Amino acid sequence: MTQLALVIDLNVCVGCHACVTSCKQWNTSGQAGPLFDDNPYGKDPTGTFFNRVQTFEVGEFPCTETIHFPKSCLHCEDAPCVPVCPTGASYKRQSDGIVLVDYDKCIGCKYCSWACPYGAREFDEQQKVMKKCTLCVDRIYDVSIPEDRRKPACVISCPTSARLFGDVHDPDSEVSLAIRENGGYQLMPEWGTKPANHYLPRRKTKLRIHEDELVRADNPLKKEDIRHEVSKEATLDDWLM
Amino acid sequence: MHPAFSVIFLTTLIGVGQGLFLALFSSQAYTVVNVLPAQGGDYYALGGAIALGFLGLGLVASFFHLGHPERAWRAAAMWRTSWLSREVIVLPAVMGLIFLYVMVNGLGLEMDLYGLGLPGQVALSIGVLGVIATLVLFLCTGMIYAAIKFLQEWATPLTPFNYFLLGTASGFSFAAAFSARTAPELMPFHAGWAITLTVAALVFRVAALIRNARLKARSTVQSAIGVRHNKVQQRSMGMMGGSYNTREYFHGRTLAFMKSVKWIFLVLVFPVPVALIWAGMLEDAPALLAAGFGVQYLGLLFERWFFFAQANHPQNLYYQVVG
Numbered sequence: 001m002t003q004l005a006l007v008i009d010l011n012v013c014v015g016c017h018a019c020v021t022s023c024k025q026w027n028t029s030g031q032a033g034p035l036f037d038d039n040p041y042g043k044d045p046t047g048t049f050f051n052r053v054q055t056f057e058v059g060e061f062p063c064t065e066t067i068h069f070p071k072s073c074l075h076c077e078d079a080p081c082v083p084v085c086p087t088g089a090s091y092k093r094q095s096d097g098i099v100l101v102d103y104d105k106c107i108g109c110k111y112c113s114w115a116c117p118y119g120a121r122e123f124d125e126q127q128k129v130m131k132k133c134t135l136c137v138d139r140i141y142d143v144s145i146p147e148d149r150r151k152p153a154c155v156i157s158c159p160t161s162a163r164l165f166g167d168v169h170d171p172d173s174e175v176s177l178a179i180r181e182n183g184g185y186q187l188m189p190e191w192g193t194k195p196a197n198h199y200l201p202r203r204k205t206k207l208r209i210h211e212d213e214l215v216r217a218d219n220p221l222k223k224e225d226i227r228h229e230v231s232k233e234a235t236l237d238d239w240l241m
Numbered sequence: 242m243h244p245a246f247s248v249i250f251l252t253t254l255i256g257v258g259q260g261l262f263l264a265l266f267s268s269q270a271y272t273v274v275n276v277l278p279a280q281g282g283d284y285y286a287l288g289g290a291i292a293l294g295f296l297g298l299g300l301v302a303s304f305f306h307l308g309h310p311e312r313a314w315r316a317a318a319m320w321r322t323s324w325l326s327r328e329v330i331v332l333p334a335v336m337g338l339i340f341l342y343v344m345v346n347g348l349g350l351e352m353d354l355y356g357l358g359l360p361g362q363v364a365l366s367i368g369v370l371g372v373i374a375t376l377v378l379f380l381c382t383g384m385i386y387a388a389i390k391f392l393q394e395w396a397t398p399l400t401p402f403n404y405f406l407l408g409t410a411s412g413f414s415f416a417a418a419f420s421a422r423t424a425p426e427l428m429p430f431h432a433g434w435a436i437t438l439t440v441a442a443l444v445f446r447v448a449a450l451i452r453n454a455r456l457k458a459r460s461t462v463q464s465a466i467g468v469r470h471n472k473v474q475q476r477s478m479g480m481m482g483g484s485y486n487t488r489e490y491f492h493g494r495t496l497a498f499m500k501s502v503k504w505i506f507l508v509l510v511f512p513v514p515v516a517l518i519w520a521g522m523l524e525d526a527p528a529l530l531a532a533g534f535g536v537q538y539l540g541l542l543f544e545r546w547f548f549f550a551q552a553n554h555p556q557n558l559y560y561q562v563v564g
Contacts, residue, residue, distance in 0.1 A: 045482035052479035083322035087315040108308015119556025128308025
């Protein structure tokens with residue numbers, strides 16, 4: 001069975017929000033109609049987004065690391081939002097594992113969003129229905145788009161290629177390979193939702209320099225040792241010699 | 242979570258309606274076997290109509306929670322998986338059965354269905370179905386919340402028990418006040434059960450409070466983003482303004498406010514109504530009984546607000562700092 005998903009490489013994401021804006025652009029002008037935006041240039045802007053990039057700081061100053069963390073619907077294999085939907089508006093497609101909302105059936109009771117531990121669903125305050133990432137289902141199957149561009153808008157727009165898209169059930173796919181080889185993981189595994197989207201961890205790059213690498217082993221003139229001890233009275237001239 | 246008044250009113254009002262019906266049915270069942278003095282059908286018809294009124298008001302309140310109330314009929318579709326669907330089916334069923342109960346009692350329909358020669362067989366037969374449906378409705382309402390496993394404050398068998406006990410306690414309180422005016426012989430029965438159920442509800446509600454105070458969140462910011470480090474802090478949630486996620490999942494009140502709501506409901510739902518109902522029962526004072534119900538219902542609004550606000554949704558881990 002196919003399970004389409006995103007694999008997001010946290011080692012590469014630079015937090016530029018290109019995926020956020022391209023997602024908003026594609027989906028607001030897509031088949032489903034506009035994504036709600038209220039007061040976009042005012043004091044308290046608010047709106048519906050399928051995708052967010054959040055920033056976390058790991059470690060304690062000065063040994064800190066910044067992690068840019070893009071988050072959208074994870075298209076869980078055991079999606080908790082689907083069985084709670086009272087109308088069947090929320091469903092998971094058998095054919096490709098994408099979790100979708102039928103906006104014409106949604107009654108806007110918000111129960112599905114309560115049942116999502118990831119906060120991946122956002123209520124459209126204008127259309128009064130629940131919305132969420134569709135994996136650009138209207139894009140990835142569109143035969144009028146060149147084949148190599150039939151990918152979600154966020155994947156296409158990512159300038160650092162931090163996002164991969166494909167079938168995580170196909171062991172030979174690019175995404176499966178990336179998950180296997182880079183230790184791809186799922187979010188909040190404690191709830192057993194089995195998210196289809198995976199994240200590739202940040203890789204720590206450390207400079208390993210040993211003491212003996214700083215001193216030339218073959219150093220007959222002992223060039224490093226010709227420094228004299230500097231007294232408190234030393235002036236700049238003593239250094240310039 | 243951010244408490245919605247539509248749901249607060251829905252759950253408290255149908256609780257009173259269900260409890261009131263259970264109170265009427267139980268007293269009617271007792272009268273058949275001559276434990277309580279028999280009443281005319283009018284008394285049960287009027288009481289049942291009031292119970293219907295409470296359920297109807299709850300139903301109206303529930304529509305305010307929907308983005309598209311005109312599609313509400315669709316909500317019965319997924320009864321195999323969704324407790325919300327089941328509630329949507331059972332609530333009208335309860336109302337329909339109570340309506341039949343009202344009609345049968347009001348019209349005085351009598352038939353010797355089981356050859357026992359006792360009165361009230363038709364009313365009680367429909368009543369039994371109503372009781373079953375009422376209990377199922379309590380279960381459905383409670384399970385809507387208890388079934389969301391990662392809302393740890395709700396995901397406990399105590400949740401449906403609390404819905405049942407608080408609903409029946411308030412329903413019996415109303416029945417006590419109601420019977421004090423219309424059928425005084427039944428008042429001690431209803432008032433006694435109102436006190437008993439209120440005390441039982443207190444035990445279960447306090448058990449839930451103690452349990453929730455000792456909860457340890459299973460999700461952490463580490464498991465939320467998958468970074469195993471002791472110190473992970475959010476620096477930006479990805480937006481400067483708010484969103485659905487920041488509004489729906491946090492009550493936005495201070496800890497002191499939460500604490501005061503807790504004590505308000507603990508006082509208003511339990512000791513004050515018990516004292517008022519007790520005094521009303523001894524003094525035979527309908528006004529005190531009515532006050533007992535009024536105070537308890539007011540307290541239940543606080544209780545339900547607290548119930549919703551107390552649930553801490555793990556999605557909040559992603560929305561901690563604006564930026």
